[in-house]
Amino acid sequence: MRREFIATLCELAASDRRIMLLTADLGFSVVEPFAQAYPDRFVNVGVAEQNMIGVATGLAEAGFLPFCYSIATFATLRPYEFIRNGPVAHELPVRIVGVGGGFDYGTGGPTHHSLEDIAVMRALPGMMVVAPIDGPQTAAALECLWSAPSPIYFRLGKDSPRVAISGDHFEVARAQTLRQGTDALLISTGAMVAETIRAAEILADAGTQAMVLSVPCLAPAPLADLRAALADARAVLTVEAHQQAGGLGSLVAEVLAEARLARPFRRLAASQLGLGRGGSAAWLLEQNGLTADAIAAAAQTLLS
Template sequence: MRRAFSDTLLKIAEKNDKIVFLTGDLGYKVFDDFIAKFPGRYINTGVAEAQLINTAVGLALEGYRPIAYSIAPFATARPFEQIRFGVAYHKLPVMIVGAGGGFTYAKSGVTHHAPDDLALLGILPDMTIVSPGGPDELRMLMPELLKLKGPSYLRVGKYGEPELNHPSPVELGKGRCLRAGKRIAIITSGDIVCDIYPKMNIFLSAGLDPALYHFHTIKPVDRSIFPEIEKNCSTAVIVEESIPQGGIYREICEWKAETNSKLKILRSGAPDAFILGSPSREELRTRLGLTAAALKDLCLQEFRIAK
């Protein structure tokens, strides 16, 4: 997905001379093509995330379309005040890019984990939040984000995620039904869908027939899909690398509370705890139940109870 990001950036910048790319001293060799082509429109503000965002704010005030890039916790939690004050309060078209959101950098430890990026930026008014599933979604959604009049956050994964390759349309602000099913709906946001979607057979072999919905746009969320889910399913299982205060879980809980929906909502996500140590992302996903096998067990358990 990282490659899809740098390729898309280059393509968009070729067409739009207002695009300026800023980094907080990260992205070694990732943006060499961009730098070679547009040296003036590449700014390394140094290990200074407040200045990363404030430079972007100043550029946006002068009519530019800045894209501010860093590793997710340093693009969100670290300069949160600058984003809240400069970007959100002024309603500026600044795109913030968090590379390695969620637990992409699981092994690097707590400082590099960002299960809270969606929650943090999600509380800011008018912030559009996108966490693409695969590189194909990123390529389709990033140009749309850069057409917005207001701020946006794009969570970008790592290198090498597979393409999602699903025929349903990819539209900003629209959820996707990747598989119709009965009783249980699995709902994903972000790149975890690339791990779940190809493994739907695990559910089928266990006698389950779950629906699979994917939301690349977290905010504004596509609420029109929730009643559809409720119509066909009694239980929704949200799976995402996010704390419950953000992501699709928060959105669907809010909807449930507002509509008195009877849909039962389960969650596999980040706990209310720092993850210590140096687990690999795969180890961590297994530990937190963020795998197709763990979800299958959760669904079976739910199915038995529901019966």
């Protein structure tokens, strides 16, 4: 995802000199194509994420379109007050690019596991929150939103697999149906969509047909699409590499409650927080019950 993002940003920057890229001394081996093509529009502020947002706020107020690139935890949590009081309060087009949502930086340990970012960014009024499925959808989202007037948070996977059926399509406040089914509704976001599709295939082999709904745009939320899918669902399972509170599952619970829809419902999310564990991303997903097999088993339990 990150390489597709930088490649697309380079293409857009060729025709719009307002685009700038900032990094807080991270992203090297990825950001070089932009830095080499547009050295006068690339700024490394050093290990100073708060300052990065402050600089970006000033640039946006001066008419630029700044993109702030860092690991997701550092891009959102360290400078959170600066994001709130800068681009959010002043409605400025600062783009925060958080790489490695969930457990993608697994061996870095809990400091690098981004499990709160959707919750905190979704809480900011006017902040768009975008979590593409894969590289092609990342490029499509950037092409759709690069000049939008609002602040935006892009949650990108580090090395996410391509999901062929996602295509290269993205729309603001829309969800995507990636698989049809009438027995259960599986709702996921970002890089976890690939694992959720594999879970649906496992369920199909066992005779259970699950619908898979992807939510690449969490704010503004795809309320109409969610209501339509939930209205026809027998049981609903949300899947995300994020803590349970405040993320996709909370969004779906809000829609269910406000629409007064009573359905068997479970939020499948990161369950082992703050335990000081590091390891491969695959191992951490397994430990947290977020593999395709675990998702399929959770869906079967919910149905029964």
